Amino acid sequence: MNILALNWNDLKNPYAGGAEVHLEELLRRLAGYGHKVTLFCSGWSGCLSEENIKGVRVVRRGNRYNFNLIAPTHLRRLAREERFDILIEDINKIPFYTPLYLDLKRLIVIPHLFATTVFRETNFVLGSYIYMAERPMVSIYRKYKFNVISESTADDMAERGVPRENISIVHCGIDRELYAHDPDVTKYEQPTILYLGRIKKYKSVQHLIQALALVRKEVPEARLMIVGSGDYTDHLKSLAENLGLANDVEFPGFVSPEEKVDRMRRSHVCVLPSPKEGWGLTNIESSSVGTAVVAANSPGLRDSVSDGVSGFLYPYGDVAALAEKLLAVLKDDEVRMKLEQGGLEWAKRFDWDDAARKFEKILLEVAGEAA
Numbered sequence: 001m002n003i004l005a006l007n008w009n010d011l012k013n014p015y016a017g018g019a020e021v022h023l024e025e026l027l028r029r030l031a032g033y034g035h036k037v038t039l040f041c042s043g044w045s046g047c048l049s050e051e052n053i054k055g056v057r058v059v060r061r062g063n064r065y066n067f068n069l070i071a072p073t074h075l076r077r078l079a080r081e082e083r084f085d086i087l088i089e090d091i092n093k094i095p096f097y098t099p100l101y102l103d104l105k106r107l108i109v110i111p112h113l114f115a116t117t118v119f120r121e122t123n124f125v126l127g128s129y130i131y132m133a134e135r136p137m138v139s140i141y142r143k144y145k146f147n148v149i150s151e152s153t154a155d156d157m158a159e160r161g162v163p164r165e166n167i168s169i170v171h172c173g174i175d176r177e178l179y180a181h182d183p184d185v186t187k188y189e190q191p192t193i194l195y196l197g198r199i200k201k202y203k204s205v206q207h208l209i210q211a212l213a214l215v216r217k218e219v220p221e222a223r224l225m226i227v228g229s230g231d232y233t234d235h236l237k238s239l240a241e242n243l244g245l246a247n248d249v250e251f252p253g254f255v256s257p258e259e260k261v262d263r264m265r266r267s268h269v270c271v272l273p274s275p276k277e278g279w280g281l282t283n284i285e286s287s288s289v290g291t292a293v294v295a296a297n298s299p300g301l302r303d304s305v306s307d308g309v310s311g312f313l314y315p316y317g318d319v320a321a322l323a324e325k326l327l328a329v330l331k332d333d334e335v336r337m338k339l340e341q342g343g344l345e346w347a348k349r350f351d352w353d354d355a356a357r358k359f360e361k362i363l364l365e366v367a368g369e370a371a
Helices: 018-032 067-081 115-120 124-134 137-141 151-159 205-215 233-242 257-266 281-289 319-330 333-347 352-367
Strands: 002-006 036-041 050-053 056-060 086-090 106-110 145-148 167-169 192-196 223-227 249-253 269-272 292-296 311-314
Touching: 002 018, 002 067, 018 036, 018 056, 018 086, 018 281, 018 352, 036 067, 086 352, 106 352, 145 151, 145 352, 151 167, 192 205, 192 257, 205 223, 205 233, 205 319, 223 257, 233 249, 257 281, 269 281, 269 319, 281 292, 281 311, 281 333, 292 319, 292 333, 311 319, 311 333, 319 333
Parallel strands: 002 036, 002 086, 036 056, 086 106, 106 145, 145 167, 192 223, 192 269, 223 249, 269 292, 292 311
Antiparallel strands: 050 056
């Protein structure tokens, strides 16, 4: 097939996240299977306007502020230049509403939708704009097929009015070569809690700092590493200082993939406290390297943690419950090691090659080819 994919970012974009990992792991494999793949996305200062990355032609136009406004013109031009068999439209921010101006067969890929969660991150005006921009989605895309990455997102789409028969689920995979378990790596001497990801208000990392204050009452040597970058970093540093934890919370910023994996392996527990995610890829990555997980029992995260097997879930926003789960891991090596072993087995279920073959089959069916 000749495939056109549409997403706000590509993996090289400084604002790339889990949605970009998911899409490009699939696209690169599709290109490897012999399909022709073009990814159209936004650019950033100093980027190449076009390049080939692992078999995928990446075309960048505009920027993160105007991409949804300039996309229709460029997409129509691309569609005129060559015959695409199918469009993969990845919706993880404001929808592009391509059915209004582009006549192509399409598969709608949705990691997750913001809905009211957007108001946890931004001001009321901008939040209202994003919230309202999502509202017409179901009516405009109703007749098309949707592919999501978790049962939680499938439930969300069905509640919004998308027919269940139009929703398929393909779980994310794992880069087993990078996120490999190394039994020779030992844990840090200090009981160490790790957060990995973007540092945004809606990620609720503030709950984790508050929980650390409770944890240290029983495990005084416990510390927290908050690895990543984002515009909420200064607020979190101030919170740590106000709680008397300035010397117990480390902010190393953005790190290389190798350093990320090393910190993940050596930490005692990895935590994701956000109210909503498409999947929670870091949970699976942590399980794959042999680290226990604690996560909020929220959409997406509850799908990527096997509660009591690979880690523990707690009610989102309940700081005391979060501290209780952390203490269960940090104070009892037997509990921690049981979760580590359970996580290794749990992570084996998720494979990018399997995901890509399932995704290809769905694309072929939507495109009208014989699968």
